[in-house]
Amino acid sequence: MSNALTKTEFNFPGQKSVYHGKVRDVYNINDEMLVMVATDRISAFDVVLPEGIPYKGQMLNQIAAKFLDATTDICPNWKIATPDPMVSVGIMCEGFPVEMIVRGYLCGSSWRAYKSGVREICGVKLPEGMKENQKFPEPIITPTTKAELGLHDEDISKEQILERGLATPEEYALLEKYTLALFKRGTEIAEKRGLILVDTKYEFGKHKGTIYLMDEIHTPDSSRYFYKDGYQERFEKGEPQKQLSKEFVREWLMDNGFQGKAGQSVPEMTPQIVESISNRYLELFENITGEKFEKSENTDIAARIEKNVNEFLKNKNK
Known part of the structure; x- marks a missing residue:
């Protein structure tokens, strides 16, 4: 099974803070822009599950970017660029x-x-x-x-x-x-x-x-x-x-006695379960976008993201 990115600790130029959400890690650049990394973490019932899902972050980031671009006539959105398959950079807003x-x-x-x-x-x-x-x-x-x-x-x-x-x-x-x-x-x-x-x-x-x-x-x-x-x-x-x-993930958890309640334990996520979830996300991506999913190089995902984001920020500041 391929690598999954479940944790990031970058230090980008101009970085003022970082927020680690359930799935996304959001880096504040000079209180002006946000670098949002869609990790391969997966959550259900407001709980982050113990195993990452390979390519999930890339799929989510690319679907979101596509739909943000398809709705700019309805309302303004925060996105400026997608310098990496798993990253969107946008305007910093007060949510x-x-x-x-x-x-x-x-x-x-x-x-x-x-x-x-x-x-x-x-x-x-x-x-x-x-x-x-x-x-x-x-x-x-x-x-x-x-x-x-x-x-x-x-x-x-x-x-x-x-x-x-x-x-x-x-x-x-x-x-x-x-x-x-x-x-x-x-x-x-x-x-x-x-x-x-x-x-x-x-x-x-x-x-x-x-x-x-x-x-x-x-x-x-x-x-x-x-x-x-x-x-x-x-x-x-x-x-x-x-x-x-993502309901199929919730259903699998419920079938195995987990609904995020106190005292409940997340069932074991075997390599087979992880792979089946990744394949379901692939099916989701291709059906929702109508495009074939192209897997990005993922031997060292963190290094790739760091390189791509640093290049983007350098060019943006020229």
């Missing part, structure tokens, strides 16, 4: 402490809540009598707080966001507008690939008074896709949908 989650279908955590009797999520009332994987009449926005590493994100309503001053009414109206427009574009692109964009999340921040779309978009880590072919038939029969998302 809103919420994630804008948008759902087109009742599934995943929203279905688990609905099945247990919940009829309101994040202040949004849900109709009675819905079934798993059923399409909502209109997409719904169910934001969460953006938790610190090791803590769980929590559902939050629009009213609570405004009450806590996490965004002004004008800012939140724009976040909602961008979220729904991006989801519509993502849905249209997915449809051309024979896919259904089920749900996803967006993160936004401000730079010099302007709101920017940040981070990744429409990747299998931040989104769930169904195959369009056979969706209706499976739905009518109450069968599980064939999907492209």
Whole structure:
């Protein structure tokens, strides 16, 4: 099995700080730019799993870059360049402490809540009598707080966001507008690939008074896709949908007694399991983008990234 990059400790020119997230390591360059490294770490239930997944970071970074470029007419985004297959460099923004989650279908955590009797999520009332994987009449926005590493994100309503001053009414109206427009574009692109964009999340921040779309978009880590072919038939029969998302990792963990709760242990990630997850991400990449995945050289990933980013920063400062 190929190498996986699970940890980075770079020291780039002008570097002021580094933030290690669940999957991405973000380097602050002179309080002006961020160098975001998509590592091969994988998380589920807000827990970083013990093994990295080869090429996952490259796949996520390249999918996100493609969709950021395909949505610049909807709203400005943070991306400036992708100097390495696993790296995006962008404008440093002050992030809103919420994630804008948008759902087109009742599934995943929203279905688990609905099945247990919940009829309101994040202040949004849900109709009675819905079934798993059923399409909502209109997409719904169910934001969460953006938790610190090791803590769980929590559902939050629009009213609570405004009450806590996490965004002004004008800012939140724009976040909602961008979220729904991006989801519509993502849905249209997915449809051309024979896919259904089920749900996803967006993160936004401000730079010099302007709101920017940040981070990744429409990747299998931040989104769930169904195959369009056979969706209706499976739905009518109450069968599980064939999907492209990270849900298969969550399902494997749940089948092995792990849901991120206290006292639970992550099941052993054998080389076979790691390879199967990598292959599933490859399938995701090629289906979502419609392009063949070209594996980057990965004998010394950290050295390659350091060289490419240093060259980019040197040329940027000329």
